[in-house]
Amino acid sequence: MSALKVAALQLAFSDDVQENIAAVADLVREAAGKGARLILPPELFEGHYFCRTQDEAHFARALPADRHPAVLAMQRLAAELNVYIPTSFFEADGHHHYNSLAMIDDKGAIMGVYRKSHIPDGPGYSEKFYFRPGNTGFQTYRTPLGTLGPAVCWDQWYPETARSLTLQGAEILLYPTAIGTEPHDPDLDTSRLWRRAMIGHAVSNVVPVVAANRIGTEHGQRFYGHSFICDERGDILAELGATETGVIVADLDLDQARRHRAAFGFFRDRRPDLYGRITQDI
């Protein structure tokens, strides 16, 4: 067995950028201290989840990767600790704005930027106001640890995202997230649905999944945590509750997952000739 130690971080955020980056850095150090080589912070950890409202002032936060404080800080930290840090950030590219992820390698270099493909919109989650739907397509990153398949929050509900990443070679799926209560419906707790969708992706693609969510209450919107790491059969290896701050670490055996994936035969028996409806825009 070649164990890969991975980690997810869960914490609450304020509107103080430097304070948030420092809090994430502390947990990254803790995870690295426990031996994690791949460490996933939550989505858009630089500040409050600003998509709760539609306010043009928030566009001031968007910057290119090479000037974004969260990305720059994680690059320095990754180089220092020799860890991979998939880093979610609000990206500006000329007139366009994206909900993006910089894949930072263990030398602190940016391997590439993925732009969130699926953009939600609903009470408390007005992302379509801020983010253009991503134009990068799904991106996988070959590393000595294995091939990494990141996606961002809303992407995590889409079987197409998980399948596309796995078909492109992903051996582990990574989902930074900011999700919580639904202001319009206090009875709707989507946390169990959120896990079910991703555990379904794990099983259907025979691939481990790491999900990192924020916690805390921001202007009445409560983020529900429940960050987890599961293996290629969907068994939970490590998890956090709705209010705990902290780090979860788990050992993944990607060689075993590869054998399981081959023996199940799901990919062998696919019928691409029958899947045309999935790519039709109707």
Place this chain on the structure above:
Amino acid sequence: MSALKVAALQLAFSDDVQENIAAVADLVREAAGKGARLILPPELFEGHYFCRTQDEAHFARALPADRHPAVLAMQRLAAELNVYIPTSFFEADGHHHYNSLAMIDDKGAIMGVYRKSHIPDGPGYSEKFYFRPGNTGFQTYRTPLGTLGPAVCWDQWYPETARSLTLQGAEILLYPTAIGTEPHDPDLDTSRLWRRAMIGHAVSNVVPVVAANRIGTEHGQRFYGHSFICDERGDILAELGATETGVIVADLDLDQARRHRAAFGFFRDRRPDLYGRITQDI
């Protein structure tokens, strides 16, 4: 609320065709007596799960729908009880053989035949010896109850099947199954994975799922039951264990599911332009 009462049947089978059909008919009557309008028996209920071995004698069982004893019996029963019975059967069509499903309406007519698209192969499940991969594509059936989306066993592991059926209008997914222990690996119990994959489909597509599996031990191969009905959020509404014979019935609210599906926005936010990899045969 317009409640649709649906049922799944779970039982063991012998090699006596008439006995098996009679046992299924008894449970169909029980389900209809409880008010179910749509009643799902397990896969290939006419006999033992013959795919455990490769034996040309079993091809004698394959018949066209209009001459197959299981289909004919369910047509009579559907007409008598005014219920829909999606009926799995071993179909012969000239030189070809398929693992098929006849959608029988509440007048006893065959609305159409779906041929299982994904054919497994592995120790104890030598289906590739018997069944040609289906050439019908995924089929949905519009009925006064709602639009039905049937698939067969191995299909149930595929996100593509569930998504394609839902995109084609399915408001409920139906999976007749024959699955159990893995003879080559006594430690591998796939029953929890089996449920996770389908519950993932329910959540990702915001659609209820009905799954009917067989039980009993056949020549050392134990079928693990765990038939269930879940709603569009993946919450289990009714279920059976690994050894119980019986009927489960649940009320589905397809209008509510339609509202949930719209409000989640999963279909609104799809990116067919990015899903090309899913249909590439590479």
